[in-house]
Amino acid sequence: MSNTHPLKEQIALLIGIALETVAPDAPVSLEIERPKNPAHGDFSSNAAMQLARPLKRNPRELAQLILTELPASKLIARAEIAGAGFINFHLAPAAWHGIVPQIRSAGAQFGRGDAGTGHKVLVEFVSANPTGPLHVGHGRQAALGDAICNLYAAQGWQVCREFYYNDAGVQIATLANSVQARAKGLKPGDADWPEAAYNGDYIADIAADFLAKQTVKSDDREFTASGDVDDLDSIRQFAVAYLRHEQDLDLKAFAVRFDHYYLESSLYTDGRVEATVKRLIEAGKTYEQDNALWLRTTDYGDDKDRVMKKSDGTYTYFVPDVAYHIAKWERGYERAINIQGTDHHGTIARVRAGLQAVSVGIPQGYPDYLLHTMVRVMRGGEEVKISKRAGGYVTLRDLIEWTSKDAVRFFLLSRKADTEYIFDVDLAVAKNTDNPVYYVQYAHARICRVFEEWGGMADALDGADLAPLIAPHELVLMQRLAEYPEIVATAARELAPHLLVHYLQMLAGDFHAWYNAEKFLVDDATTKLARLALADTTRIAIVNGLALLGVSAPEKM
């Protein structure tokens, strides 16, 4: 199964043959479009307009020549010239019927492609430091990251889902101090409470478990508390393990899993940071000034040079970041995608500069970044800003508990990453057409209900005569279904799952309209089987599409 439009390619082929005669030497980028206006046919080509200038001829005349040379095909009902020189193709209904058995035999494979076979991609997302529960922004990352991984896997890529975190920096020290203060019985606001501290209630929970000498186990570590309030190292390790476990629970509730956790501290212990600095110095891209070591990031388009090694001898944060990305490259990931908040955009230029400066063959745009904006939460007409668990922010788990995993995923994926999103909790739990996730799932449930009512075996639909499928609603639906593989491919390429969300809403809309206009389980057996086959095709696209988004497709609602 390819990831292109099943019919578009065939039309392009026909035009290509005609062009060999009309304009054998002129370079034309053969793009077949699907016109927005149905009157303009099913497909259209602007080849004649592109050729008008190089050939110095009237585009409509060229279009006529192309039409004359176009090989005959059963697919095309008629082709005509329109507007400034568009060639519009109206397809025969039988051409659309062809996609139904094609999709049904592909089944779960429908929409998958092999463009990425043999290639490895690493997607880094969430990457929250273990200093508190995941908030809604992490939720947006988790939804985006998981969907993008699914989309790439659907194109044949070998995907690694990676969670990177700082387990030893300033913030972890703050965490340890906060837990220690709680363990000593202090509370936020007390005179001795540390100035830089985390104030959420969860800190008190950690302190209590630490004193009780509990053991905590997370996906990537396990630790038993010493219970000694003066043992800051034990407190730190316990708190990190505790919060990693909390985050695991958050991720589990969201049905997101990671293949690998990567620790910033490991970059120091395994010598990668030192090695990176050495490489940069040897490449002549550094200089010393004011007792600090600087990297000439301005050679690679950055605004100003950046300090790598501070005058106190420690490294700035982007040095391990560069070392980490060299490691990604050396691990064989020819493509790396980082999903982060827009507040990180300042780091892009310097990380890429560092990767270029080491000259180890890393391509210029490595890694890719997908930056997302803030999520605000509305409930009962008011913005929700605080939560019981975390204090200052709404957590991912709050949101899932108020609504559902499916709604949170679908909603957070429904907008381009770079637009701000307002999450409407009331809408997410609504059981009506206003709620887009419900609308799509409901279409699926309706199809399942029809099949239950029918009671036959899906196999009976193989080879069904599809000639009765000529109603406008049916043609629209088949046209929509044929677009699915392209949508998946584009959503992957553009790192834009919202395209798929949008598509599924359109598909569900087409189905609901058809369902309302025609009864499927009619007396005429041929018509009945044809309609059931098309409904089954729709079911496949909805199930496959929702699966890529990490959203379930219930059979009953």
Next chain:
RNA sequence: CUGCCCGUAGCUCAACUGGAUAGAGCACCAGCCUUCUAAGCUGGGGGUUACAGGUUCAAUUCCUGUCGGGCAGACCA
């Protein structure tokens, strides 16, 4: 002050990366249930694509400038 992102119907967003008359949903108005889920569907009004130039057969899309919003701009992470 500088850099990046954004600006499309009253609201929330699309627009196949330069195509034809800029599309959906919400809200508003008018309709549709002896029917496989009305938990749904059909129709209608609503736009100088922030503004001004430019590039070309064609601009919401690309370039320049202006205005408005978001995020950054430490030897912080």
